[in-house]
Amino acid sequence: MKLKQDWLNQFSQIKLPSAYFMAGGYVKSKQSYGVSNPATAEHLVDMSACDMDEVDQVVQCARNAFKSGVWSCLSPRERKEKLKKLADLIRENAEELALLETLNVGKPIQDSLHVDIPGAAFCFEWYAESIDKIYDEIAPTSKDQLAMVNREPIGVVAAVVPWNFPLDLASWKLAPALATGNCVVLKPAEQSPFTALKLAELAKQAGIPDGVFQVVTGLGHITGQALGRHPDVDCLVFTGSTETAKKFLAYSAESNMKPVWPETGGKSANIIFADADLDKAVDKAIFGAFYNQGEVCSANSRILLEKSIAQQFTEKFIEKAKTLVIGDPLDPNTNMGCLIDRQHAMNVRAAIAQAKMQGAQSHTIELHLDAHLDVDSYVAPTILTDVNPDFNIFHDEVFGPVVAITTFETKEEAVELANHSIYGLAASIWTKDIQKAIILAQQLLVGTVSINTVDALDVSTPFGGYKQSGYGRDLSLHAIDKYTQLKTTWIQL
Numbered sequence: 374m375k376l377k378q379d380w381l382n383q384f385s386q387i388k389l390p391s392a393y394f395m396a397g398g399y400v401k402s403k404q405s406y407g408v409s410n411p412a413t414a415e416h417l418v419d420m421s422a423c424d425m426d427e428v429d430q431v432v433q434c435a436r437n438a439f440k441s442g443v444w445s446c447l448s449p450r451e452r453k454e455k456l457k458k459l460a461d462l463i464r465e466n467a468e469e470l471a472l473l474e475t476l477n478v479g480k481p482i483q484d485s486l487h488v489d490i491p492g493a494a495f496c497f498e499w500y501a502e503s504i505d506k507i508y509d510e511i512a513p514t515s516k517d518q519l520a521m522v523n524r525e526p527i528g529v530v531a532a533v534v535p536w537n538f539p540l541d542l543a544s545w546k547l548a549p550a551l552a553t554g555n556c557v558v559l560k561p562a563e564q565s566p567f568t569a570l571k572l573a574e575l576a577k578q579a580g581i582p583d584g585v586f587q588v589v590t591g592l593g594h595i596t597g598q599a600l601g602r603h604p605d606v607d608c609l610v611f612t613g614s615t616e617t618a619k620k621f622l623a624y625s626a627e628s629n630m631k632p633v634w635p636e637t638g639g640k641s642a643n644i645i646f647a648d649a650d651l652d653k654a655v656d657k658a659i660f661g662a663f664y665n666q667g668e669v670c671s672a673n674s675r676i677l678l679e680k681s682i683a684q685q686f687t688e689k690f691i692e693k694a695k696t697l698v699i700g701d702p703l704d705p706n707t708n709m710g711c712l713i714d715r716q717h718a719m720n721v722r723a724a725i726a727q728a729k730m731q732g733a734q735s736h737t738i739e740l741h742l743d744a745h746l747d748v749d750s751y752v753a754p755t756i757l758t759d760v761n762p763d764f765n766i767f768h769d770e771v772f773g774p775v776v777a778i779t780t781f782e783t784k785e786e787a788v789e790l791a792n793h794s795i796y797g798l799a800a801s802i803w804t805k806d807i808q809k810a811i812i813l814a815q816q817l818l819v820g821t822v823s824i825n826t827v828d829a830l831d832v833s834t835p836f837g838g839y840k841q842s843g844y845g846r847d848l849s850l851h852a853i854d855k856y857t858q859l860k861t862t863w864i865q866l
């Protein structure tokens with residue numbers, strides 16, 4: 374296992390990217406913005422900030438690549454070979470990618486190395502392997518007619534993604550979009566552009582033609598908006614906040630009516646019944662609430678406890694939370710790092726303060742940080758009890774290491790509380806009564822229900838939300854629907 378010093382040595386040797394990626398190479402923008410390491414507040418690079426004209430050039434380059442057929446007209450098997458090569462290159466460069474991810478967002482290096490980067494490689498491999506096994510259709514028309522229904526790539530796809538899982542969430546969009554023959558312009562979040570840029574380098578190395586996968590860097594309201602409003606972008610896929618998704622819907626309505634596919638926020642409930650295996654439920658609830666510093670769209674940020682076990686569960690949960698190792702993200706022993714930046718950490722602290730003012734009891738795990746770390750970007754894991762549904766903390770997505778605990782007495786009340794949200798991304802149920810769990814799962818208005826686990830996820834299962842958590846699905850073969858359009862060709866025999 375690499376030690377912290379090994380990572381620091383590697384950091385001193387790598388060249389951090391600082392330009393956007395167009396037509397197979399890096400291009401410096403006229404303007405730039407600062408990117409820093411949130412764990413230490415150290416300035417890392419001045420990153421290119423693409424304006425409308427630069428975004429336009431990149432989109433035109435994608436359009437030309439699409440029209441030329443260098444990618445869209447390859448056979449599925451040829452695209453598969455190149456995407457599998459990209460998956461291999463991600464694995465070969467896993468350490469550098471993991472380091473870049475951790476430097477950008479402050480997540481523990483072990484998570485970057487063992488979860489995020491292998492997840493991205495597997496996602497490319499899975500779609501590469503799928504694409505030459507999907508057949509088109511012949512419709513059941515009458516005998517003197519032949520109606521073929523074919524999937525065609527949609528054209529130029531823009532993907533705008535957030536900072537919490539930068540490479541993984543980009544891969545969830547890129548892999549199915551590229552596998553189906555589209556050209557993609559990716560805009561990473563301003564805080565986390567490094568792995569997106571490195572991925573573009575690797576894609577070139579894998580033989581993916583110039584212009585097929587490009588990366589624009591810059592600020593959301595400028596670079597992101599330019600993509601959202603661009604008349605020659607055929608489809609916009611988005612992961613991020615509900616608030617920004619609504620802006621993309623407006624950009625589309627005000628430009629070319631491009632389909633917008635939003636994957637947005639959540640306030641997922643973890644419902645724990647008295648007959649559950651409490652120790653397992655505690656372990657998983659810790660993961661559900663605090664993994665990735667709680668910066669997870671499907672984080673189980675609300676725990677709903679059957680009243681008879683509330684005290685016992687809460688005591689065990691607080692004890693378990695004390696075992697989290699919060700510290701330097703480059704230290705392999707750390708299992709909780711810092712938040713994405715000082716501003717976000719401040720917002721999280723404000724949400725905690727508001728919950729306390731409204732009557733919640735707060736239990737905070739003590740932080741012991743090394744002096745070189747930026748204490749302003751860290752938030753201690755916080756457990757809020759006695760939370761009732763009137764409190765803001767019950768409804769607002771905080772996106773940090775904060776969990777709100779509420780109690781219930783009947784299963785009907787549990788469902789009512791869980792569904793009492795504008796979001797509907799995920800939920801968990803803990804009980805030994807599997808029949809009860811399945812009936813409740815049918816009543817929960819969410820995209821994924823995990824039973825006796827939390828946040829279950831696999832590339833083979835669709836991921837997405839009900840209500841204001843978005844629509845359309847990432848992952849699984851269902852994601853292909855977003856990146857293809859159906860063409861009917863009717864032959865009168």
Ligand code: NAD
Pocket residue numbers: 533534535536537538542560561562563591592593594595596597598601612613614615616617618620636637638639669670671770772798837838842843
């Ligand atoms: P965000 O909405 O602020 O930013 C997401 C992306 O949109 C970034 O690339 C950003 O630059 C861009 N953007 C921001 N403002 C823009 C604007 N006015 N016009 C165009 N583009 C703009 O979200 P975030 O803070 O980066 O990420 C956190 C959010 O992402 C949370 O709400 C979380 O729940 C959500 N999220 C959802 C999923 C999911 O799959 N449902 C997964 C991860 C994160």
